[in-house]
Amino acid sequence: MATTRPTHRRKASGRERQAGIIAASASLFAARGFTGTTTREIAKAAGCSEALVFKHFPTKRALYAAILAEKAPFSELLAAVDEAAKKRDDARVFTLIAGYRIRRGADPTLLRLLLFSALEGHELSKMFFKNQHRVFYDYLAGYIGQRIQEGAFRRVDPLLAARSFMGMIAHHRLLHEIFRVPAHRTPEDSVANYVTLFLSGVQTGTAQERHARP
Amino acid sequence: MATTRPTHRRKASGRERQAGIIAASASLFAARGFTGTTTREIAKAAGCSEALVFKHFPTKRALYAAILAEKAPFSELLAAVDEAAKKRDDARVFTLIAGYRIRRGADPTLLRLLLFSALEGHELSKMFFKNQHRVFYDYLAGYIGQRIQEGAFRRVDPLLAARSFMGMIAHHRLLHEIFRVPAHRTPEDSVANYVTLFLSGVQTGTAQERHARP
DNA sequence: TTTAGGTGAGTAACCACTCACTTACTATAC
DNA sequence: GTATAGTAAGTGAGTGGTTACTCACCTAAA
Numbered sequence A, B: 001m002a003t004t005r006p007t008h009r010r011k012a013s014g015r016e017r018q019a020g021i022i023a024a025s026a027s028l029f030a031a032r033g034f035t036g037t038t039t040r041e042i043a044k045a046a047g048c049s050e051a052l053v054f055k056h057f058p059t060k061r062a063l064y065a066a067i068l069a070e071k072a073p074f075s076e077l078l079a080a081v082d083e084a085a086k087k088r089d090d091a092r093v094f095t096l097i098a099g100y101r102i103r104r105g106a107d108p109t110l111l112r113l114l115l116f117s118a119l120e121g122h123e124l125s126k127m128f129f130k131n132q133h134r135v136f137y138d139y140l141a142g143y144i145g146q147r148i149q150e151g152a153f154r155r156v157d158p159l160l161a162a163r164s165f166m167g168m169i170a171h172h173r174l175l176h177e178i179f180r181v182p183a184h185r186t187p188e189d190s191v192a193n194y195v196t197l198f199l200s201g202v203q204t205g206t207a208q209e210r211h212a213r214p
Numbered sequence C: 001t002t003t004a005g006g007t008g009a010g011t012a013a014c015c016a017c018t019c020a021c022t023t024a025c026t027a028t029a030c
Numbered sequence D: 001g002t003a004t005a006g007t008a009a010g011t012g013a014g015t016g017g018t019t020a021c022t023c024a025c026c027t028a029a030a
Helices: A014-032 A040-048 A050-056 A060-070 A073-084 A088-100 A108-119 A125-149 A157-178 A185-202 A205-211 B014-032 B039-046 B050-056 B059-068 B076-087 B089-100 B108-117 B125-149 B157-180 B187-202 B205-211
Strands: none
Touching: A014 A040, A014 A050, A014 A060, A014 A108, A050 B125, A060 A108, A060 A125, A073 A088, A073 A125, A088 A125, A088 A157, A088 A185, A108 A125, A108 A157, A108 B089, A108 B108, A108 B157, A125 A157, A125 B014, A157 B108, A157 B157, A157 B187, A185 B157, A185 B187, B014 B039, B014 B050, B014 B059, B014 B108, B039 B050, B050 B076, B059 B108, B059 B125, B076 B089, B076 B125, B089 B125, B089 B157, B089 B187, B108 B125, B108 B157
């Protein structure tokens, strides 16, 4: 079973090729959308023939679906957020989430794929959206609801409040990554601004004195 | 010059046809994107032959550009907002803007066209974005800056604050119109929530007592 | 009679996808 | 060690269908 590794291999293994095709086509689909990308371009980007692409994926649509299905949710972030949530460190909870989205070197591919798939009405769009974004709303809404019960947050609608915060973040990325609006602040600055603004809006007086006014 | 109007006209005037083609193709482009829409579909939707479409617009791309260029900014809204701004009625200023975007029967076509054109990298995308959205940022940022100087708002970054608010609104529409997330509040409720949350976040103590706590 | 409105029948290029076929690697028999 | 058989990796040259776009021609109204 353990295969030898020749130094100058001329044929890639099935796994390698498949991963290569997925990686190459993912950036193409993200850049041009599903209908805007041709199988010939995919083959060229993957460094193989069109025929081989169809040996690995029965149809262009199946390849697209494989890409969307591959992108999994992020566990390490949620663990860090959960820890901050247990300490009731509001600023850290929201800064972690915002900072994960808004940061130097963040990959714009996922956002473009998400938008394209939703606009083009691909069937896997909903699952993709659920894995990529829904997690945050549910988690944040739960945390906000809890903080309201504890008297730390004002009585706002938890789900709408969670969406408000995620809206600021998502819109920030949309402006910069899709509409190419130049940034006039550092990522850290922007995140701090959004977090402060949001927390000032939801925290009660007592909680604000602890965090929002340095 | 004044032409008679026969009751049973069989040929449309050039203007009428052109408008019909634009209207028909606009909804198709919004639904399927540029590459996802065929000229045959456009002709069928406009109720004429493909050849006639090309008599009016030299290329498919020129037709797309004509659609994006046609969509003009909204003057009556800005007038109403301006009036509220002169009275320093913060709640009304933000409620007007949010309510214009979030309301029953709002046309999702423009949002889809805007996103598709930006994602597909169409040249007119930037102008379209400027006409459709940029106005709000600049106007709001100016208003927020003024309110800060007057001591009514905290010292936030005016542009980031404006984007935060527009982000909540834009994201709300994105969730419902593109990602088909069901609404759990009425449009008016949602708008009121977003406005209250935002104003609580930016207003100083004195201003909050006047507006945000009924 | 003029002319703007309108079309059926193309065209070359391109699309997703197929197939007959070659090549490179490996396990095994000797 | 080497010959060989089996198989996974890989492709050039297509396939029928679709695309954006054209052109010669028609038709109704002023």
